[in-house]
Amino acid sequence: MNRDEMVERFIQLVQIYSPSKHERQVAEAVEETLRGLGLAPYYDAAGAAIDGDCGNLIAKLPATEPGRPTVMLNAHLDTVEPSRNIRPVIEDDFIRSAGDTILGADDKAGVVIILEVLRALAAEDLARGEVVAVFTVAEEIGLLGAQNLDFGQVHADVAYVMDGGQTTGKMTTAAPYANRMVYTVRGKAAHAGVCPEQGINAIVAASRGIAAMRLGRLDEETTANIGLIQGGTATNIVPDRVVASGEARSHDLQKLTEQTEHMARCMTQAAEQMGAEVEIEQSRSYDGFAIPDSASIVQWASAAAQRLGHTPCTERGGGGSDANIFNAHGIPAVILSTGARDAHTLQESLCISEMVQAARWLLETIRQVNSTPR
Numbered sequence: 001m002n003r004d005e006m007v008e009r010f011i012q013l014v015q016i017y018s019p020s021k022h023e024r025q026v027a028e029a030v031e032e033t034l035r036g037l038g039l040a041p042y043y044d045a046a047g048a049a050i051d052g053d054c055g056n057l058i059a060k061l062p063a064t065e066p067g068r069p070t071v072m073l074n075a076h077l078d079t080v081e082p083s084r085n086i087r088p089v090i091e092d093d094f095i096r097s098a099g100d101t102i103l104g105a106d107d108k109a110g111v112v113i114i115l116e117v118l119r120a121l122a123a124e125d126l127a128r129g130e131v132v133a134v135f136t137v138a139e140e141i142g143l144l145g146a147q148n149l150d151f152g153q154v155h156a157d158v159a160y161v162m163d164g165g166q167t168t169g170k171m172t173t174a175a176p177y178a179n180r181m182v183y184t185v186r187g188k189a190a191h192a193g194v195c196p197e198q199g200i201n202a203i204v205a206a207s208r209g210i211a212a213m214r215l216g217r218l219d220e221e222t223t224a225n226i227g228l229i230q231g232g233t234a235t236n237i238v239p240d241r242v243v244a245s246g247e248a249r250s251h252d253l254q255k256l257t258e259q260t261e262h263m264a265r266c267m268t269q270a271a272e273q274m275g276a277e278v279e280i281e282q283s284r285s286y287d288g289f290a291i292p293d294s295a296s297i298v299q300w301a302s303a304a305a306q307r308l309g310h311t312p313c314t315e316r317g318g319g320g321s322d323a324n325i326f327n328a329h330g331i332p333a334v335i336l337s338t339g340a341r342d343a344h345t346l347q348e349s350l351c352i353s354e355m356v357q358a359a360r361w362l363l364e365t366i367r368q369v370n371s372t373p374r
């Protein structure tokens with residue numbers, strides 16, 4: 001693994017502004033690197049489907065021996081805000097932002113790791129199946145790129161998603177199911193000073209509904225939140241409309257369903273008691289997954305970590321990632337750590353040696369996949 005080149009590439013990529021749906025510029029930089037490796041990268045139609053300026057970027061490293069498993073490598077191209085004018089600072093073994101933006105190690109560390117592994121694979125004489133690199137767009141705003149990936153064109157036996165935080169050897173092998181909900185409470189407007197008794201206060205109704213809800217961490221595998229509330233027009237008007245939005249997540253689908261119903265019931269009852277009406281929209285954000293430690297995809301990565309002297313461990317994640325979408329489409333996918341820390345904060349950092357180790361780990365994992373007797 002070429003540490004200096006990886007650092008240089010990382011510094012280059014994080015300085016390219018790439019918010020969700022505007023990944024074109026960073027994708028072109030990645031595309032150029034892929035072409036330099038002799039690959040023929042292409043974009044799929046996801047960009048148009050989600051109204052972004054760029055589709056998912058896909059590059060296939062052909063099999064050197066037919067019949068062996070196809071491995072998908074995935075990282076996402078978009079970053080969260082604030083990410084304009086990122087000024088990366090190298091301090092010993094860490095890269096941080098200057099403090100006024102995120103760093104973008106989520107997930108450009110993953111992008112750099114995959115590029116380095118492709119370079120190593122292209123240069124090495126390993127009997128292996130096809131390796132498909134999928135660089136997704138708009139992950140951070142609801143896994144939109146992965147959801148619009150053309151699974152008729154992209155086949156894989158397993159997928160390693162390079163989008164996990166912390167140290168080498170750590171894998172996320174389960175993620176929750178998630179629902180989102182929007183409650184629109186309708187009351188009746190009235191002058192707050194002249195005739196308040198003629199009004200029905202939608203904000204009060206929604207507040208009572210929310211106050212009755214069980215929220216936060218509900219048990220070790222279930223969480224719920226109301227994260228957004230908008231309503232009212234003036235202090236002297238009894239508000240006739242308020243919109244509250246929230247989410248619930250659980251590794252257990254039954255618990256998710258019960259929590260979603262519980263929240264709807266709280267809101268409906270509170271509205272009814274005040275003569276207000278409530279309209280509820282609820283939908284699945286993504287499906288969860290749980291891959292047992294005995295599964296081949298985990299065994300390969302564990303064996304690889306051990307070979308390199310790391311302690312493999314699996315854990316359940318609390319969030320959604322592109323791995324949820326791949327699993328839902330029948331491609332077993334786990335998330336490997338990249339050496340990134342404190343994603344989505346101004347303190348975000350990347351441990352350089354762990355990024356390099358992660359690339360070695362991923363390369364060794366691909367060797368393990370291909371060492372299994374056919």
Ligand SMILES: [Zn+2]
Nearest residue numbers: 076106107163
């Ligand atoms: Zn990410």
